[in-house]
Amino acid sequence: MEPRTTYSVYKWLRKKRWKKKIDLYQQTYNMVVDPVMVFYSGLFIIFCLFIGYDWLQQLLTVLDGRGGIIAPYALFLPLLAVISAAITSFTDPGIRFTSSEFQLSFLPHSRKTLVNYLFLEKYILQILIIIVVPLPFAFVLMSWESAVLWVSLLFLSYPLSLWLQWKLFSLPSIYKMSVILFSAIFSILFFFDYPVLLLYLGISVLFLLLFMRKEDLDWGRIIDINDARVWNMWLVGYFTEVKIKPPKRFGITKSIWKKKRGRHYSVQHLYGRIWTGYLQRSADVIWKTIPTVCLIILVIPMRVDWMLMFTLPIAIVVYHEVAGGLFSDVENVFHSMPFEEESCKTSYINWAYIGFFPVVICFFSIQMILGESFVAIGMQLIAIILFVYVDLAQVINERMMMVQKENFYREEWRRVAGLILLGAGVYHPLFLLGVPLVVFKPGRSIRKELIS
Template sequence: MEPMTTYSVYKWLRKKRRKKKFNIYIQTYHMVVDPVMVFYSGLFVIFCLFIGFDWLQELITLLDGRGSFIAPYAFFLPFLAIISAAATSFTDPGIRFTSSELQLSFLPHSRKRLLTYLFLEKFIVQVLIIMVVPLPLGLVLMSWEAAVLWVSLLLFSYPLSLWMQWKLFSLSPISKMIVALLSSALSALYFLGYPVILLYLGLCVLIVVFFMREEEVDWGRVIDINDARVWNMWLVGYFTEVNIKPPKKYGITKSIWKKKRGRHYTVQHLYGRIWMGYFQKSADVIWKTIPTVCLIIIVIPMRVEWMLMFTLPIAIVVYQEVAGGLFLDVENVFHSLPLEEESCKSSYLKWAYIGLLPVFISFISIQTVLGESLVAVGMQLIAIILFVYVDLTRVIDERLMMVQKENFYREEWRRVAGLVLLGAGVYHPLFLLGVPLVVFKFGRSGGRELIS
């Protein structure tokens, strides 16, 4: 006897599942539905269809050709498909690969082929829906060329969205958020009038970058979610008040937490918690410093615009000196705990960088009010972030060596030159090109330079 093909087994499995669900619907119907009520409801529905047909004819005449203004937005559909895939991939794999298909894959049936059948089945159903609803509606609202363009891009966008949703489902939450943010940024550029070809090229690069690596599918999570979604029949659940749910919670926050489990036991996180407690005790210093720095950036340039060339470096220096001064209390913070230098510094720097966010927001706000171009503000912000990232790390390194009574060589000229270039960059962005040249040490080691 020849073994059955994968397709025939898959067809048999789907037939058995449909039959079982149909029997459950029939049992629910006999349990809660009154046949007399169904008869009169059917008559009412038929009556409403006749009324709706006349109303639809009048509506079609009214809407004929009125949708021409939405025709150019057809090219936005691929961007929307990727944004939708990234958003839904947190809680739904998209392709309904259940425990039954998983058991079949343990037999001599290809798991990849079963996934292909599931994908094609869902796509074919979606094609039928598109042909029944969007295509006739598009022909009424738009010209036939625009309607065909919309339907064609719908037929392209849906499988793209479904495939990306399946791929993203097993990736980390950070990867999903990056895809969502980058695709949203490309969508914004689309509405700003950038060439569609270049944006599609960027979309292709995004897809290739994220899917060049092979990721192991989280089959356990896929099975739990799909089994619950396949057998949680809404009508049955409504009448019986029994909802089938996954054995574990797989919401957005739960999926993010699952990827981060165990992080509370790392040394860096422990140090971060200790620093957080110290910041709460030093709240008066922090709440005086950050608003003061923001006011330095905003208030004075509002009266005299060119003063931003001086207030920006002053604000950065004030913030870094206060941050360095708080770090000098490291011995009192950790007391007798063993001190791991790198984890201690990195956990502190993380909070120090977070504290700079109001400063960045203040700078962007004042430049927007003063009418600076977005390109110039972007260049200035990149240069500020680069300078602060390198120089604040150097400041904390020096403070740690001061606590440990170590000798070190302080290259103040780099710091002064960087601040001067940042101030000059407010006058003209070309000065910002010199910031990387002074903050980085080229051609030599970036380690500590001690004086014995």
């Protein structure tokens, strides 16, 4: 007997699930619904439809041609989709991957393929909803060009939102809050009539930074929530007073503050707790470094504004060197305990990135005080975050090799060139276009040398 394809098994599973749901609806209907009440309710609904049709015709006459007011805001839809996905990702993965699909993935059926089928199914359903509801209103209320633009962006924004929601759901809350924060900033800039292409570029860089680190999906939490959402049928629950809930609370506040069971046993979290204790013991160095770096960026440029070209690279170098120096004490932190190199570095770098956030805020504040445009500030912040993201990781990698007494070679001129471009970008933002070329050019990574 030939093995069935993944699609055929998936289709069979969906058919069985819908049959069970229909059976439950029928049982609920036969148990609590009075046929006489259904008959009169149907007549009332038909009467309301006639009234609604007349009201809709009057409303369309009033709104005819006034859709041009909202036509210019079509380009805001992708930004709105990102914000919506980030907010809903706290409590909903978006794609209904349940325990049934999870059990199929243990058979010769790809889990990734099943997720793709669920994604396409939900996207096709959304396309049908858009065609039935927003599309007719768009053609009535707007010009033909504006309606096409709105509907096209709806078709593009929904899969973007669904994909981002699925990816963010399993990430820590700090990532979700970061997406919400930066998306809100880009949305404010949009209403100040800043170039949309630059805002889309900023969102793209944010996605790149978020998803460069591949993390395993939290399948247990995904399945718990999806099982409850799929089988918590409102009509059945209303009449039977039985509601299906996930075994644990997964609200927004719970997602942020409540620790998952077993989380402290993971290697990543264990190293994070060790580094947290070490950073608390080194608080005097941290509380001297971060305020000093912030003062370098804030105080001097307030007296001589062009000095920001020099104080920004200096602040970045000082912060990176102090962060690298603290990491160099890794042997004393772990003593004789063996540790996994990559997890050790990753857990420390996450704290180092968080520590740099006040520096970013200070740079944004001083540029606002100096009267710089939002477009220039946005480009500068993107370049700074990109450079720090890559260069700080390189510094920590160097320190790890120094601790392990390994030889390595690094092209220092690339780091110097990146710092010069960041400083020149304060003078004119076009210099910042060279930062990605320096950061991502082949050969940027550290290369170990063989000991001859």
